[in-house]
Amino acid sequence: MSLIVVDSREKPRAIESILEYFEHKGIKYVVSKMLFGDYMDYNRPEIVIDRKQNIAELAKNCTVEHERFKREMERARDAGATLYILVQQNRYIDRGEHIKVERPLDLIRWSNKHTIVTGEKVYRVLVSWMAKYPIKVVFCTKQDTGYNILKILYEEQK
Numbered sequence: 001m002s003l004i005v006v007d008s009r010e011k012p013r014a015i016e017s018i019l020e021y022f023e024h025k026g027i028k029y030v031v032s033k034m035l036f037g038d039y040m041d042y043n044r045p046e047i048v049i050d051r052k053q054n055i056a057e058l059a060k061n062c063t064v065e066h067e068r069f070k071r072e073m074e075r076a077r078d079a080g081a082t083l084y085i086l087v088q089q090n091r092y093i094d095r096g097e098h099i100k101v102e103r104p105l106d107l108i109r110w111s112n113k114h115t116i117v118t119g120e121k122v123y124r125v126l127v128s129w130m131a132k133y134p135i136k137v138v139f140c141t142k143q144d145t146g147y148n149i150l151k152i153l154y155e156e157q158k
Contacts, residue, residue, distance in 0.1 A: 003042040004153070010038055014053065015108040021146025036075040037083055041153045046081045049149055055110055056087040057100070058137075059117045062125035082134045084152050090139040101139045102128075129136040 004022065006015070008031050023031050034040070038129035051073070052058045061069040076083040089099045094109040101107060104126040110119030129135055140148040 002028070004149075005034060005042050006031045007017070007034040007038040008032055010051070014032040015020065015051075017142070018149065022150075024147050025146075027150065035079070036072045039149050039153070040081075044153070047077070047084070047096050047153055048076060049084045049086050049152055051145065051149075052087045053083060053090060054148060055087060055107065055119075056112050056115065057114060058085065059089050059110075059112065059119075059122045062122045063117050066125070070129075071136060072074070076135070081087075082136065085135060085137045086145065086148060087137065087139045087141045088145050089140055103139075104137050106139075129130075142143050 004027060006019070006029050018045065019029065029126060030042070034048070035051040039049040039051065040047060050063070059127075087101075092099050092101065092110050094111070098108060099109060101110075104123050107119040107123045107126075126137060130137070137146060138152065
């Protein structure tokens with residue numbers, strides 16, 4: 001991996017630990033406006049990562065911001081890129097039970113008291129998108145985001 005491009009619209013405070021992780025690992029990065037997504041290897045622009053703060057942000061992209069996010073996926077497809085949606089939440093609580101999220105199907109029981117959007121709706125939208133666009137959805141903890149960005153970019157190079 002040579003140089004990671006970080007989208008300039010990422011909020012500095014939100015990605016502080018990610019950039020610190022890159023620096024700790026000796027990974028060079030540059031901040032620049034990207035046409036879609038938030039992270040990519042400069043030499044391999046066909047793999048792009050779009051970071052989501054949590055499942056609620058993903059749900060918002062699947063519903064309220066559906067058209068805007070659809071245009072982003074279309075730009076990725078038209079550029080010949082695979083867009084990884086990296087969600088910084090890999091568990092939630094449903095009726096007192098801790099649910100681990102490893103794939104979109106695990107969202108079925110998700111809910112949020114601040115929205116009427118259901119996990120089932122998010123799941124159905126994601127399945128539809130995965131059939132139409134070159135996207136993959138990955139879940140992780142906030143602490144492991146930097147690691148997962150490098151893992152995705154590195155593993156996809158093999």
